[in-house]
Amino acid sequence: MSFTALRTLYDHHWWATRTLLDTAARLGETKAAQSIGHQFSEPSLKRMFFHIFGVDGLWLARWQGVSPTSIPDEPLTLAELGERWVTLEREQKTFLDGLREADVERVINYRLLSGKAYRQPLGLLLHHVPDHGTHHRSEIATMLTMVSGSPPGTGLARFIAIRSGQEQP
Amino acid sequence: MTPVELYAYHRWANRRLFDVASALGEEACGRDVGAQFSFPALRRMFAHLYGADAVWLARWRGEPTGALPGADIATMAALRTEWDALVAAQQAWVEALRPVDLGREIHYKDTAGNPYHTPLGILLTHVAGHGNHHRSEIATMLTMVSGPPPDTGVVVWHRTVTGQLRQ
Numbered sequence: 001m002s003f004t005a006l007r008t009l010y011d012h013h014w015w016a017t018r019t020l021l022d023t024a025a026r027l028g029e030t031k032a033a034q035s036i037g038h039q040f041s042e043p044s045l046k047r048m049f050f051h052i053f054g055v056d057g058l059w060l061a062r063w064q065g066v067s068p069t070s071i072p073d074e075p076l077t078l079a080e081l082g083e084r085w086v087t088l089e090r091e092q093k094t095f096l097d098g099l100r101e102a103d104v105e106r107v108i109n110y111r112l113l114s115g116k117a118y119r120q121p122l123g124l125l126l127h128h129v130p131d132h133g134t135h136h137r138s139e140i141a142t143m144l145t146m147v148s149g150s151p152p153g154t155g156l157a158r159f160i161a162i163r164s165g166q167e168q169p
Numbered sequence: 170m171t172p173v174e175l176y177a178y179h180r181w182a183n184r185r186l187f188d189v190a191s192a193l194g195e196e197a198c199g200r201d202v203g204a205q206f207s208f209p210a211l212r213r214m215f216a217h218l219y220g221a222d223a224v225w226l227a228r229w230r231g232e233p234t235g236a237l238p239g240a241d242i243a244t245m246a247a248l249r250t251e252w253d254a255l256v257a258a259q260q261a262w263v264e265a266l267r268p269v270d271l272g273r274e275i276h277y278k279d280t281a282g283n284p285y286h287t288p289l290g291i292l293l294t295h296v297a298g299h300g301n302h303h304r305s306e307i308a309t310m311l312t313m314v315s316g317p318p319p320d321t322g323v324v325v326w327h328r329t330v331t332g333q334l335r336q
Contacts, residue, residue: 002271005290039312118333120324127170128323134298135322138305145205155302156295160287167285 003101006126009156010096011163013130014089016154020140021049021085023151025078027144032078036143041136045143046078052136053081057088059129060095062110063122069113096126170323172271172293176263177330179297180256182321186307187215187252189318191245193311198245202310207303211314214307216242218300219252225296226259228277229289236280263293 024032024045035043042048054071061068075081104123111117137154144151161167170178190198190211198212208214220237227234242248271290278284287295304321311318319325319336328334 002290005271005294008291009294039309118324118328120327120331124170124174124323124327127175131298131301131323134301135305138302139309142205142306142309156291156298157285157287160291160295161285164287 003099003104006104006123007096008160009127009130010092012156012159013133015159016137017049017052017085017133019154020137020144020151021078021082023144024049024140025082027148029077029079031147034147036146040139040143042139045140045147046081047074048136048140048143049078049081050074052133053085053088055132056092056129058113059125060088060092063095063108063125067111069115071113172263172266172290175293175297176260178323178326179300180260181326181329182304183215183218183300185321186304186311186318187245187249189311190215190307191249193315195244195246197314200314202313206306206310211307211310212242212245212248213240214303214310215245215252216240216248218303219248219255221299222259222296223255224280225292226255226262229262229275229292231275234278234280 027045029046032046033044036045037043040048042051058068058071075084104121104126106122107119108122108125109117109119141151141154158167162169193211195212198215199210201209202211203209206214208217216239217237219242220239223239224234224237239248239251242251266289271288271293273289274286275289275292276284276286308318308321325334329336
């Protein structure tokens with residue numbers, strides 16, 4: 001995958017997450033915090049968004065040579081999470097803007113929260129984060145369908161079609 | 170990730186969940202799990218993955234396409250047969266790509282007939298991402314039917330193929 005394509009993955013990741021976050025926010029804080037079911041990785045919309053946010057932050061730290069041993073405190077509201085996300089996105093953008101093409105081959109040594117150590121190329125890990133987002137956004141789409149109806153599509157092809165003016169938002 | 174690596178992962182993840190579901194039997198895979206999912210039954214969801222991959226491969230090749238195939242496949246066993254043939258064709262096609270091909274603009278129509286054009290490299294990533302989206306639904310459905318399935322994330326795939334993780 002080219003460097004430009006990798007950056008497109010992140011533009012899509014931020015857009016898709018923000019699209020669903022805005023949809024969930026319109027339902028109100030009570031519905032966002034309500035337990036929908038334990039068949040999901042996290043039982044509520046707010047917890048699921050916080051999981052994506054937390055994992056994005058963990059990986060950003062690992063790419064920079066720091067393996068956190070805990071995740072940050074969960075925000076009280078979805079609105080607060082949305083505000084904190086603006087800062088995280090900016091930090092991700094700064095990191096991506098500072099990369100050179102050769103950096104994707106660099107091997108990152110990191111530890112999971114459990115302490116287990118792994119080593120994997122940065123390019124693969126950069127791919128993983130938006131992929132992880134897609135996995136959990138799919139759960140969020142199912143949860144939103146149960147709570148209020150199907151949310152808008154957030155697939156990569158739709159994002160590109162909108163960005164290039166081939167489709168209306 | 171190169172397209173070859175991405176599709177090695179895509180095949181691994183699809184197969185991993187397909188095998189978990191198949192082990193539950195045809196009745197469980199045909200059972201209606203809920204209208205909140207894109208497709209209500211496991212077999213139908215896997216058939217959608219197969220059908221979308223088939224249509225996208227045809228679009229990449231510049232072939233005419235219609236509705237997604239696979240909706241009428243009656244069993245997981247029959248789906249496996251169709252899918253294995255597609256997997257072989259998709260793998261051969263992806264492995265024959267040259268880096269310059271990734272920037273090539275693909276002109277295609279969606280199933281409603283609307284025309285689009287997008288670089289091939291983006292579409293290759295889209296199809297793998299589409300699989301990820303529906304595998305997430307499958308993971309939730311499997312959790313409801315029998316319990317959480319194994320992780321199919323790309324980092325787990327890489328840890329597995331590099332011997333850092335034993336399954």
